[in-house]
Amino acid sequence: MKIIGIMGAMDLEIKLLRDKMNVSNNEKVAGFNYYIGEIEGNQVILTCCGVGKVNAASCTQILIDRYGVDCIINTGIAGGLHNNVKICDVIISDNVTYHDVRKAQMKSCFPYKEFFDGDKELIELALNACKLNNNSDLNYHLGRIVSGESFVSDDNLKKKIVEEYSPHCVEMEGAAIGHVANINDVPFVIIRSISDNADNEATMSYEKFEKISAENSANIVLNMLRTL
Template sequence: MVKTIGIIGAMDLEIELLRDNMKLISKENIAGFNYCIGRIEGKNVILTCCGVGKVNAACCTQILIDRFKVDYIINSGIAGGLHKEVKICDLVISDNVTYHDVRKNQMRSCFPFKEYFEGDKYLIDVAIKACEITKKENYHVGRIVSGEYFVSDKNIKNNIIEEYNPHCVEMEGAAIGHVAYLNKIPFVVIRSISDNADNDANMDYDTFEKISAEVSAKLVLNMIDMI
């Protein structure tokens, strides 16, 4: 059975390289989201940009599932590093995702009664193999946390680290994983580090955002070839 891979980036720069490598068949605009339908590495792919933030990401993901019946979801993009071993331009592969701006007790006690959402083992394994084959970037497998603000304060960063022990922080991955979980769709979040989520984050982000976005997208291209 032919599989369809849904790929989501928050910003245009995060999907630019993927779009450049896509044989475009058609486009659809639904609820303001543009969906590119085509093939990459001979595989059926739906590529979309969800915009920044959890609500945008969740809406875009649900449409991707309902309208395009995707079999897998890969979220590609950039993030702020939160682990001492994670450096700028390193890759992080999510083994699970959660929110850093929602209380753990609320996650456990309210539907869907999950403190975090686990990435798909098959997709994680594919991502690891793709990293090991290319041997171009350092990679890590770990927790990715999401919230509704760009983390650029050392004190906030340290609080998130103490509470969640994550590898990196961004603004969409947990919402994408949340929706994928509800719909029983395998997912993984791939992030390349653009900054260290500290007081220098804005300066680092401006310098490395495009480079890091391409690092993540290149890994996803290699993953598509292997799926």
């Protein structure tokens, strides 16, 4: 049986999944809690990595080295960056990259890639899970997700990121997860639901929609697990 690693940056992003999980063991490694058990008959390692790229990368490497996961699904919330993306929409990553690392550096330094591609099978599974979602009003998109060490809540920064990367959304962990998964040859996909528009109103919107958006994303993951 495959071992599926599932990650969120904050407790609210994995709460629904933990509530649905039959936990057989709980281990703390390097400060991260790893819940070991089953969801929908699948062997799962569920963890909360904390906010930011270094936390996400460290937690991902432990998932791979210590628990031998066969694939990684990252679930959570994000700021919308695309004109067609609305609050509470779901974004499935076709690829991920950093918005705070120069493109030249990405291409000229190991691992010599400007972005990291999501796994085609996991992407297809996620898209099908969106179609099966009980919420008929839920919109979903396939597109680029960018990450950086800041909560984007400024119109000027948003404009700069959009012009340079043409992403669907922005967050703080996905590219690091994809980076580590890629260099370890572990399939991954990033799933995010929009809590705000990464603009001057982002903080107010985030506080209103963070829980709803976190559950939207987690429900897609649950649908994926049901169809595996």
